Amino acid sequence: MGSPALVIPGDLVAALRAARDVAVLTGAGVSAESGVPTFRDAQQGLWAQFDPRELATPAAFARNPKRVWDWYAMRREMVARVAPNPAHFALAELERRVPAFLLATQNVDGLHQRAGSVRVVELHGNITRVRCADEGTVVAQWCEPADALPPRCPACGAFLRPDVVWFEEMLPADALAAAEDAARRCEVLIVAGTSAEVYPAAALPAQAQRAGALVVEVNPNETPLSADADHVLRGPAGVVLPALVAAAFPR
Secondary structure, eight states: OOOOOOOOOHHHHHHHHHOSEEEEEEOHHHHHTTTOOOTTTTOOGGGGGSOGGGTSSHHHHHHOHHHHHHHHHHHHHHHHTOOOOHHHHHHHHHHHHSSEEEEEESOOSOHHHHHTOOSEEETTEEEEEEEETTTOOEESSOOOOSSSSOOBOTTTOOBEEEEEOOTTOOOOHHHHHHHHHHHHHOSEEEEESOOSOSTTGGGHHHHHHHTTOEEEEEESSOOTTTTTOSEEEESOHHHHHHHHHHHHSOO
16 A cells, blocks of 8 residues: 555645744754764764764763764765755745744754755754864864874864764754744744654744744654644655645745
């Protein structure tokens, strides 16, 4: 038997079409459809032997900066080989269609921007950027080192590190504040490709609902959010989001 046909509820279409302010939260499921492996799925071959906390914590970087740098260099190469999928392009189109919009993502691959999204808040950083491990300043010009060490900050000489949020680190305060403000202000919040279990981002749907927003979950699987969402659209984001945007904003 084939998969059941996707049905977009008429009241959801009407609400999205009428909305003046829309917010979106995306997670790893959206990137997975482009072939970006999750953190644990990327732990293959040589990397399978390591606990994640040996690869993605401040202590791990202090203990073995080369190992951590090499892990993220490998993941950067993975990201460079993939392309945005229809979900990314649908969200970029949605942004063009509504007056006020914010996309908060837990993904670090930059695929939303590559698809054309502009108003993007990266809750977990971006794997394609590096920053000074001491000063936190993002460094635009850098190159892979010729020796066995990570590159050095041109300003202070400290190691450079990936501009991502590691285990045991707080989310960027400005990014989280922007996402929370959008959740409280929006009329529709779309939550796509995330289990909505990791806080503080997992609190955004409840914040939106308390402020009167319609919360829409897009996910092929049931999640902790499913019971509370106003609408649940089952299926891959790359199928559901283009259908939803096309229904609300036919060309």
